[in-house]
Amino acid sequence: MRKMIRQAGLPVLLVALLGLMIWSTELATLAAGVALFVLGIGRLEEGFRAFSGGALERWLKWSTSGLWRSLLVGVVSTAMVQSSTLVTLLGIAFLSAGLINTLGGVGLVLGANLGTTSGAWLIALAGLKLNMAQLSMPMLAFGVFLARRAEAGWRGGGLALLGIGLLFLGIDLMKTGFSSVDGAFDLARYAIGGWAGVLLFVLVGAVATVIMQSSHATLVLTLAALAAGQVQYDNALALVIGANLGSTATALFAAIGSNNAGRRIAATHLIFNLVTAGAALLLLHPLMAAVEWLADVGGLAPDAHMLKLALFHTLYNLFGLLLVLPWSPLLVRLLERWLPEEGALADSGRLSERPRTRTKYVNDTALLHADTALKVLEQELQHLAQLSRQVVGAALYLPHDLADLTSAELHARVRQPVPLALREDAEALYERHVKGIYADIVDFVSRVDVSLLPEQQQSLFNSTMAARDLVAAVKAAKHLQENLRKQIDSPQPLVREAYSRLREQCGLTLRELSRRAEVAGDAVAQTRELAAQENEEHLFADAFQRDLQQQLRNRELDGWQATSLLNDLHYLLRIRRHLLRAHAGFGRSVPADEAQRLEQAVSQA
Missing domain, CATH: 1.20.58 (Methane Monooxygenase Hydroxylase; Chain G, domain 1)
Structure with a gap:
């Protein structure tokens, strides 16, 4: 099913992208930045797995001993590889193979959602203020050289460097693209206020994440657009909620080819994001007020919208964690009842x-x-x-x-x-x-x-x-x-x-x-x-x-x-x-x- 959906949507997406790039070189620069960023995430994931020599897998196995340990592993693993999708997919694979238990998988997913907030802080604090293209050059050069080595350790380190370099270069191109777009036309004119705008931008964020298969890419786009004044702060908050919702698509697609044990991880990811998004939308104004209060306590300037967006992203996921975590044992029992293990093969009968x-x-x-x-x-x-x-x-x-x-x-x-x-x-x-x-x-x-x-x-x-x-x-x-x-x-x-x-x-x-x-x-x-x-x-x-x-x-x-x-x-x-x-x-x-x-x-x- 996943393959059919991709095959049906790919020609339409390619034609649309080609038309936009021909129409606007600014959008072509922006699209190239997104492509390099997503490619960099892929190389970083591949390099980390090879460079660690299986350390990530062993770390994930270590998480099975308890909910709090698996939660910590999910947070730290996602912060290291900058991909909650990778950690969630690893959870699906490991649970389907019987290498971790359901409780460990649930904690892993909850931790991964919280750990993904680290990327927003890194980009908000430094990513759009430094010359990322200049920083990426030595990483790309050394990364390509080392990635061609036969030894797994050197190759993994090279792929990791190459991935980080591509991430930095992609961020720089997205920043340049939005700056150029600002000179051509003002996207902020199309901002929509009220609940209609919130729901529309939630949908836009979710669709963008499904297309790019990366909530980090959507988040970077949102931060770059916010820095360039191309999107209003309120709409950017809705994009963040949509990006978290859209991240469930990859897990759901992966669950199609998994067994019932692996589907429990995907179900946990979906339940967490649906519950968190629903509660956050209902309590959006109190959450925004909490962000403003924390920003004031932290001494942030009133117009420091990028840092406030990163703060909202953290508060949003922490809020969801506090909502779901107390119900984790019940959630595990329900998942094991809804998605039971396949029955053992009988030894009797014709x-x-x-x-x-x-x-x-x-x-x-x-x-x-x-x-x-x-x-x-x-x-x-x-x-x-x-x-x-x-x-x-x-x-x-x-x-x-x-x-x-x-x-x-x-x-x-x-x-x-x-x-x-x-x-x-x-x-x-x-x-x-x-x-x-x-x-x-x-x-x-x-x-x-x-x-x-x-x-x-x-x-x-x-x-x-x-x-x-x-x-x-x-x-x-x-x-x-x-x-x-x-x-x-x-x-x-x-x-x-x-x-x-x-x-x-x-x-x-x-x-x-x-x-x-x-x-x-x-x-x-x-x-x-x-x-x-x-x-x-x-x-x-x-x-x-x-x-x-x-x-x-x-x-x-x-x-x-x-x-x-x-x-x-x-x-x-x-x-x-x-x-x-x-x-x-x-x-x-x-x-x-x-x-x-x-x-x-x-x-x-």
Whole structure:
């Protein structure tokens, strides 16, 4: 939906901008300043993430321990990166990946809205009084040079410098543009008084923020226009309210591609801004009086409208924080009730009767950062692993409650007749429950283009290989079912018993894996435990083949039956090898030499 809206509005916006620029060089200068400012915010965000080496992500995780801590992290993070949108999107990504809890996410959003006021103070105090273009020149030069370095730290620092330089240059161009506009025509003549003017400029501020995807850009434009006398003070206050409302659009668009957990962050952002804007409009005159009183106490001049605007912006967000903060625990409970976690996958019932399964965890929002991308990928692998175990079990007509059965109970159950109604088609189950998820995982991995550390690149590769192993296990089960379907009701007891033994051995493997239930975890411990079963598996395979040879010599089986059983033994070993390798999670926090040694042990199954 987000893509469709952008595609529909982009041509209209480009034509309108081109017309305005041709009509007025002053407006072209102003538009270029806005473009450089927005571009600078993007480079600053990218550079900060790379330069910090994941410090921002770790800081956000630290915020989960309590509301006040998450509130502080939201304020400081937004002040550092000068983007409440980035912090909100990070909150959506981290909550959707399960890296922070709902209370921490709510506090993060509330803090981000308060932290965004720092930008207004910086610009009001210095941004429009200094020669920003001159300050930006060395930053741009050093930033471009360092950003081309291969090392993540130097590259991140260069991008951050480049972003700050672009911000300064954009502010200077906006200041120049408004000064030029002042000489051409007076926008202040179009000011509208009363509530009609307030509501109109609230709408203008919101629309401008949605178009530019940055409330900071709208705020800088407002400050520059106010400094140039192009907008009245009262109308500028309404623009600030509109800019805060418009900032919710990015979060709402991001929530479309997120899960319910991530949507709680977007809902919090929307609720905060709607409540704050509504209350501020109702109490606009008392708020303006409070600003005047604080300005008088602080010794500000009566015409210091820029500083008063920054003061109003701070008071506005602080007012909203005081309104919403006491209700945060109730808000968390309501959000978790309105947007509950997706239900866990059931382990019982016919798979063919369930709706077609697709991914539950991977989403576009998670692509914002390496940590969230890898986390949701890990969760989706757990989902695919559970489905793969169930499909393999169904393909071999095994009981649905394998995890609850003892070895003796499993031994007896696989030797009981299987009703026709419970015999499910492996090919149909693969198409219905596995193929779509695997395709979504492959697509998701192909779109992970954030900067990755070497160990993260290895983890991404291992996750891809684990998904491929799970699919390979299901495909091997499909092949095994072809003969099983024909021979499970064979009139020869030895053939039926041989397939019962194959099914029992597969059931034992599935039972152990389902009890662990996780693809990720302590890879070394899991792999060693699973590799310890190799001796038992080899003993089974050797005994099975010796029995077949003996029965073949005794003419109890013919050559066709014996070769079919040997092929199906091979498929069983392939199923087990692929499942063990996927569930062991090779390379996740495992030294390379240890991982290679353990993988060789499992691959010999």
